[in-house]
Amino acid sequence: MTDISLIGQPISRLDGPLKVEGQASFAAEFPIDGMSYAALAFSTIAKGRIATLDVGEAEAAPGVVLVMTHQNAPPMGPMPMMLGPGEPDWRAGGGDNLAVMQDDQVHWNGQPIAVVLAETQEQANYASTLIRASYEAQPAVTTLDEAKANGTAESSVFGHVHKVAVGDAEAALAAAAVSIDVTYRTPFQTHNAIEPHATTVVWDGDELVVHDANQVITHTAYSLAKIFGIEERSVHVTSPFVGGAFGGKALWQHQVLAAAAAKLAGRPVRMNLSREAVNRTIGGRTLTEQRVAIGAGADGRFDALIHTGTTVTTQRGQLAEGFIGPSERSYAAGAFDLECRLAFQDIAPNSQLRAPGNAPGTYALECAVDELAVALGMDPIELRILNQPERNPTDGRPFSSHHAVEAWRAGAERFGWAKRNATPGAVRDGEWLVGMGCAASHLGYVRVPGGAARMTLTREGRARVEIAAHEFGAGTATALSQVVAERLGLAFEQVSFVYGDSTLPGLVMGGGSQQTASISASVIAAQHALTTELLQIAGDASPLAGLTADEVEGRDGGLASLDAPERHESYAAILARAGRDEIVVEAAAPPPQEMMDWSIQSMGAMFCELRVNAVTGEVRVDRVLGSMDCGRILNARTASSQFRGGVIMGLGAALMEETQFDERNGRVLNVSLAEQHVPVHMDVPEIDVIWTDIPDPQTPMGVHGLGEITITGATPAVANAIFNATGKRVRDLPITLDKLM
Amino acid sequence: MNPFTYARATDAADAVRLASTTQAKYLGGGTNLVDLMRETIERPASLVDVTGLPSTIEERADGSLLIGAAVRNTALAEHRAVRTRYPVLSRAILAGASAQIRNMATVGGNILQRTRCAYFYDAEGSRCNKREPGQGCDAIDGHNRTHAILGASPACVATHPSDMGVALAALDAVVHLQGARGTRTLPLTEFHRLPGDQPELETELEPGELITAVELPALQLAAHSTYRKVRDRASYAFALVSVAAALEVEGGTVKDVRLVLGGVAHKPWRAWKAEAALRGGPATEQAFRTAAEAELADAVPLRDNAFKIELAQRTMVAVLGDLAARTARGDM
Numbered sequence A: 001m002t003d004i005s006l007i008g009q010p011i012s013r014l015d016g017p018l019k020v021e022g023q024a025s026f027a028a029e030f031p032i033d034g035m036s037y038a039a040l041a042f043s044t045i046a047k048g049r050i051a052t053l054d055v056g057e058a059e060a061a062p063g064v065v066l067v068m069t070h071q072n073a074p075p076m077g078p079m080p081m082m083l084g085p086g087e088p089d090w091r092a093g094g095g096d097n098l099a100v101m102q103d104d105q106v107h108w109n110g111q112p113i114a115v116v117l118a119e120t121q122e123q124a125n126y127a128s129t130l131i132r133a134s135y136e137a138q139p140a141v142t143t144l145d146e147a148k149a150n151g152t153a154e155s156s157v158f159g160h161v162h163k164v165a166v167g168d169a170e171a172a173l174a175a176a177a178v179s180i181d182v183t184y185r186t187p188f189q190t191h192n193a194i195e196p197h198a199t200t201v202v203w204d205g206d207e208l209v210v211h212d213a214n215q216v217i218t219h220t221a222y223s224l225a226k227i228f229g230i231e232e233r234s235v236h237v238t239s240p241f242v243g244g245a246f247g248g249k250a251l252w253q254h255q256v257l258a259a260a261a262a263k264l265a266g267r268p269v270r271m272n273l274s275r276e277a278v279n280r281t282i283g284g285r286t287l288t289e290q291r292v293a294i295g296a297g298a299d300g301r302f303d304a305l306i307h308t309g310t311t312v313t314t315q316r317g318q319l320a321e322g323f324i325g326p327s328e329r330s331y332a333a334g335a336f337d338l339e340c341r342l343a344f345q346d347i348a349p350n351s352q353l354r355a356p357g358n359a360p361g362t363y364a365l366e367c368a369v370d371e372l373a374v375a376l377g378m379d380p381i382e383l384r385i386l387n388q389p390e391r392n393p394t395d396g397r398p399f400s401s402h403h404a405v406e407a408w409r410a411g412a413e414r415f416g417w418a419k420r421n422a423t424p425g426a427v428r429d430g431e432w433l434v435g436m437g438c439a440a441s442h443l444g445y446v447r448v449p450g451g452a453a454r455m456t457l458t459r460e461g462r463a464r465v466e467i468a469a470h471e472f473g474a475g476t477a478t479a480l481s482q483v484v485a486e487r488l489g490l491a492f493e494q495v496s497f498v499y500g501d502s503t504l505p506g507l508v509m510g511g512g513s514q515q516t517a518s519i520s521a522s523v524i525a526a527q528h529a530l531t532t533e534l535l536q537i538a539g540d541a542s543p544l545a546g547l548t549a550d551e552v553e554g555r556d557g558g559l560a561s562l563d564a565p566e567r568h569e570s571y572a573a574i575l576a577r578a579g580r581d582e583i584v585v586e587a588a589a590p591p592p593q594e595m596m597d598w599s600i601q602s603m604g605a606m607f608c609e610l611r612v613n614a615v616t617g618e619v620r621v622d623r624v625l626g627s628m629d630c631g632r633i634l635n636a637r638t639a640s641s642q643f644r645g646g647v648i649m650g651l652g653a654a655l656m657e658e659t660q661f662d663e664r665n666g667r668v669l670n671v672s673l674a675e676q677h678v679p680v681h682m683d684v685p686e687i688d689v690i691w692t693d694i695p696d697p698q699t700p701m702g703v704h705g706l707g708e709i710t711i712t713g714a715t716p717a718v719a720n721a722i723f724n725a726t727g728k729r730v731r732d733l734p735i736t737l738d739k740l741m
Numbered sequence B: 001m002n003p004f005t006y007a008r009a010t011d012a013a014d015a016v017r018l019a020s021t022t023q024a025k026y027l028g029g030g031t032n033l034v035d036l037m038r039e040t041i042e043r044p045a046s047l048v049d050v051t052g053l054p055s056t057i058e059e060r061a062d063g064s065l066l067i068g069a070a071v072r073n074t075a076l077a078e079h080r081a082v083r084t085r086y087p088v089l090s091r092a093i094l095a096g097a098s099a100q101i102r103n104m105a106t107v108g109g110n111i112l113q114r115t116r117c118a119y120f121y122d123a124e125g126s127r128c129n130k131r132e133p134g135q136g137c138d139a140i141d142g143h144n145r146t147h148a149i150l151g152a153s154p155a156c157v158a159t160h161p162s163d164m165g166v167a168l169a170a171l172d173a174v175v176h177l178q179g180a181r182g183t184r185t186l187p188l189t190e191f192h193r194l195p196g197d198q199p200e201l202e203t204e205l206e207p208g209e210l211i212t213a214v215e216l217p218a219l220q221l222a223a224h225s226t227y228r229k230v231r232d233r234a235s236y237a238f239a240l241v242s243v244a245a246a247l248e249v250e251g252g253t254v255k256d257v258r259l260v261l262g263g264v265a266h267k268p269w270r271a272w273k274a275e276a277a278l279r280g281g282p283a284t285e286q287a288f289r290t291a292a293e294a295e296l297a298d299a300v301p302l303r304d305n306a307f308k309i310e311l312a313q314r315t316m317v318a319v320l321g322d323l324a325a326r327t328a329r330g331d332m
């Protein structure tokens, strides 16, 4: 390898200049001749049937091409469901199993009931307001209490049931010297990325081309093929740039509707969701109600950890906000009782939203640990360090890499935790009560099967890697180009990374913080195939003769023996001698055996200092520090951006984010960004991030995902700091000022 | 958005003439009206752009300021005379919206912006007496954390969202109007209406009447004024409660005072009762609290907004205390 490693270097994002210059084409920016523009009309009841649907006025409006409803939509199969109950369909991309616009049934308030196509977006928008519907409503389930009263069900994701019992936790809790037993509530949150969902769709005979804002392109191609009853290779999904994904840019009704309307009209269709449409049709994080009880000895060791409760989903999707993950693996305890159950409401299908399950779960767990520290009169960091497990505490697997204590110590030192006054409400600055809080971040490692890569090496010594992966602004393409260059012994500029196209190799889910690990595994496999072929064609004349792929590495523009680096030959020389212009290999990533053998997780120690106004209850966060243990960092710049972005979302979750439903009819009220609050610049303080940068010996390239980890701990760190500032424990998010007055 | 015609007025008379057709609306910066047209809540057949009308701020010999209706919010907040003689107004404007919106928004449009009630905005799915008279109000028993606690009616519990208007009400501002029947003036405090049983009527404006200017009378104590806005995030959010106040204290006694609440009613809520209670009395925290309580005595909480009653009182006391302390220190 070259002496100065490319890996970890803070290289700026490759797509940065394109975006700044406006040259990056997003899904709604593909020009196509004969384009028509779509707008949606939505149901205004949560459950029942459409009794009448009058589209005459809309059809007659200027510029209207057609209006599509359940009465004239082409026949379509049900949504293949990505993460529902039962056997996982690894290729599916949908959030529920509904057949889209096939009948008069209404399943949630805000469900699309009509699509208007027109010559311009404005004409489509206007005509969509002329559609008149009447309904026969049925009683809908719109509150958690009603949903629970109807009975709850077991929950699971990818076949992993959200229920863990070790020992008799209730008995251990009852017998514990010190205990807390409290309930936390977290609200619905909707995906509101800066780029609203958008799709540009064109049929060419039986071939369907979809330019989409998407983080599961291959899944989307597979699912659309099923829905329209065509071959999977007849569907081509591209997604070169995505303006924020966070788990929300999957397959929803709008892509299906756009494709159906395009078929019906025989014209290309662009469907660019309005912010209202995003908030009515795209699901997000659902609400949770979580009991956390911890019993401990007087020394602080946990005797019992109970983390149980309910999360809301739909009957059609049954996707769990599985909040018990953090409690399954983060602390040692004598006994565990962990369970997340499902309750069913009539809402849009919920989906994954940055650290699904882990974010609300960590909030509850880490606030509970803080509450216990208060009850014990212990420092909350020392309490956490005391209860670090030796191995995974609920399944006994060894940890692959676990440096929580280092992260805590380094973070506490840098943050100045020693200066904290442990007495709540004791530090005052004029009208402001000042507090410090901390919490751990938790996220389990995931690598989904299906990764693959094509690698092309040219005689000029340039390498191209092609994977059906995604770039939603996180810097994936940049960081992975660094990896490829480093591994092949090439300069960064000699490597290109092609992604965002479903016809490329691999089935890569751009979520679960797993893309980097998946791509790394595929790149390693492809490089191995490439090296094998290079050694084969190098022949006896090469200084490398007789070596196997495992005995060489990429170095200085060629291959070199690991044992004797002077045995080296450049790629150019090998290819030239063999009379080849390029070599192309394709290889699949091995199955994620590391997930079976090891307990792999990311963690972080999060710290927060803030002020609460004693007069008004307003909260202002002054500074945040995250001390992360997330395996090897591939690019310091893109990694810190991900860490900081997660913290900002965590602050939002703590203080303001909430999708408000009118419980009388299940309708979302805050459908615009004026009313659905996320942090603005003035809410975001300086965010400091440091990391252990210790490669995980069991994962490809030593990496863990790091796009989701910080959101999990930032929220409880804020809540715990608010307690330290005020002595008030608010257990339902968001912590708005009225709860602190 | 419904189709509409567009014309740009050259002067006030031209504007009034152009708007004499039915269903015309004046267009300022469009930051509120165009949004409402997109939602089909406003459906004007024609727009008369009045941003070309005078946008000057005239300092008059009697010490008053005459602010053209087309003056942009940013320009008004930055004006030297406003910043030094009426600081409450600069602060209120700068506490509102975002820099981009303030650059577009006009004085006339700001005063006439409409409520942010979610049910008012949801033309397809919710009932609203303001939007469709007689339809019913979904807010009164629904999500109403941001709604009115003072002066509301069974027909409507919406609030007026303007920050600038709260400051104008404290400054005894006078609105200059021009219509088909000539010109007239109205104090800002009498310009907006309470909802009563006609919440669709939000102001005393006659159909087609134009705001030509807003006048700030010379007001000594306005130099000792401030604005405090309490909201759900640090910026870019509407007020849950806001307070505009001016205070003149002499020898520990309140010589004069202006006090207005925002975010609590269908109009900027001039706290006449509190002002009366304070005038001539001691400038003490106890007196401030008593006055604030008197003002909120008639407040009626809804399901989600009872906190506003206490919040309004606390914020009034804090703002008055702050002004009194600053006067005592001589830094105003």
Ligand SMILES: Cc1cc2nc3c(=O)[nH]c(=O)nc-3n(C[C@H](O)[C@H](O)[C@H](O)COP(=O)(O)OP(=O)(O)OC[C@H]3O[C@@H](n4cnc5c(N)ncnc54)[C@H](O)[C@@H]3O)c2cc1C
Binding pocket: A674, B025, B026, B027, B028, B029, B030, B031, B032, B033, B034, B050, B069, B070, B073, B095, B096, B097, B098, B101, B104, B105, B106, B107, B108, B109, B110, B111, B112, B113, B161, B162, B163, B164, B209, B210, B211, B212, B236, B237, B238, B239
């Ligand atoms: C996201 C967002 C956040 C905001 N936050 C705040 C906030 O925190 N605080 C705040 O105070 N405001 C806030 N605003 C509102 C903003 O201040 C108003 O939209 C703006 O002041 C309206 O001015 P305009 O000139 O754009 O009015 P327009 O939208 O052009 O017009 C508004 C109304 O005034 C009428 N009109 C305009 N000029 C005249 C005239 N000369 N005579 C008669 N009628 C006239 C129009 O017909 C229309 O009915 C926010 C707005 C947005 C979109």
